[in-house]
């Protein structure tokens with residue numbers, strides 16, 4: 223740690239266990255003391271342009287005054303109450319607004335605090351949907367190579383099994399069926415054959431629509447999603463879209479499912495739900511799924527209820543974030559960012575080791591042939607004045623929709639420089 227390391231970091235460092243981190247060898251993290259717009263302010267006063275919007279959450283930029291005002295107002299009145307037996311305006315308004323925004327009859331929101339827990343709840347809903355209808359034996363899930371759905375034990379089982387994050391735990395939890403995403407008629411036929419064999423054991427198909435995010439920003443088309451809808455219906459299986467990354471405009475439509483014109487039976491939301499201010503997630507079910515839980519039988523109810531579920535402060539932030547989507551400027555912002563990412567990253571295609579450059583909505587990706595040294599690259603990006611944290615084989619940008627053009631240019635320039643296609647003298 224350097225001379226400018228703040229005291230709190232020096233004294234606390236021995237006691238904090240950091241995420242995805244080999245604590246013995248990792249470089250120290252960057253001490254952040256403030257945020258504004260698309261920038262992080264470090265303890266030594268330097269500002270970094272944030273290329274990631276804090277793991278894709280801060281879609282309107284940091285400290286948005288409208289979200290801040292909603293938080294101030296709510297914190298004075300009621301920061302939290304339990305949701306068992308009590309109701310409050312922020313959650314009820316949010317549930318109604320999500321139902322209005324989501325296509326089809328995805329109308330029934332169950333709130334939680336993290337994405338992983340929302341996925342677990344969606345998985346429970348799917349399992350119990352079949353049980354409640356008297357169908358037995360549908361105890362497994364079908365998910366896809368390249369997928370990521372969280373770090374908790376059950377969500378690990380539906381992540382890509384080869385991918386380094388969770389492969390250590392193979393055998394700990396029941397194995398799910400992991401397949402290749404169908405990308406053409408042959409792929410759909412192969413999955414159809416798999417489901418003909420194992421479909422009666424499957425409760426639901428689980429997929430991140432259009433972009434497999436944490437698995438490497440892998441793209442697929444709307445045809446894939448339509449094929450999954452057809453296959454799910456043909457084999458009596460539910461379809462769950464995990465829109466925790468893609469939801470709220472990131473891919474260019476408010477929800478990725480809208481690009482395919484189909485709806486899943488359950489959708490999970492989190493990340494940008496509160497505009498990057500507080501933890502909140504939701505599993506939103508269709509009328510049919512919700513209907514399977516309506517009964518005279520108490521056993522047919524969904525037995526779930528996280529302590530902090532539907533936290534009023536978080537719901538107030540989410541409502542304020544939804545307000546900011548209402549005027550539609552996010553659409554032109556995502557288009558503006560998309561164009562800048564395409565032109566700004568394209569030169570990287572000729573860089574050594576680069577195998578692909580791709581852009582969808584406000585997501586820009588430079589993929590390398592092999593995994594990149596994350597810690598070293600983060601440090602070099604900090605020297606360039608930007609905050610970019612590569613993942614596996616990809617360097618990617620997912621900035622706030624509000625990022626000003628000059629900051630966006632700094633991000634793409636930094637990626638070009640680290641990829642080795644631009645030298646310091648060139649601007």
Ligand SMILES: *Cc1c(COP(=O)(O)O)cnc(C)c1O
Pocket residue numbers: 336337338339341370371372373430435436464465466467492493
């Ligand atoms: C981040 C993410 C999750 C997990 O969310 P957490 O809040 O980290 O638990 C699940 N699914 C997708 C698609 C994600 O991007």
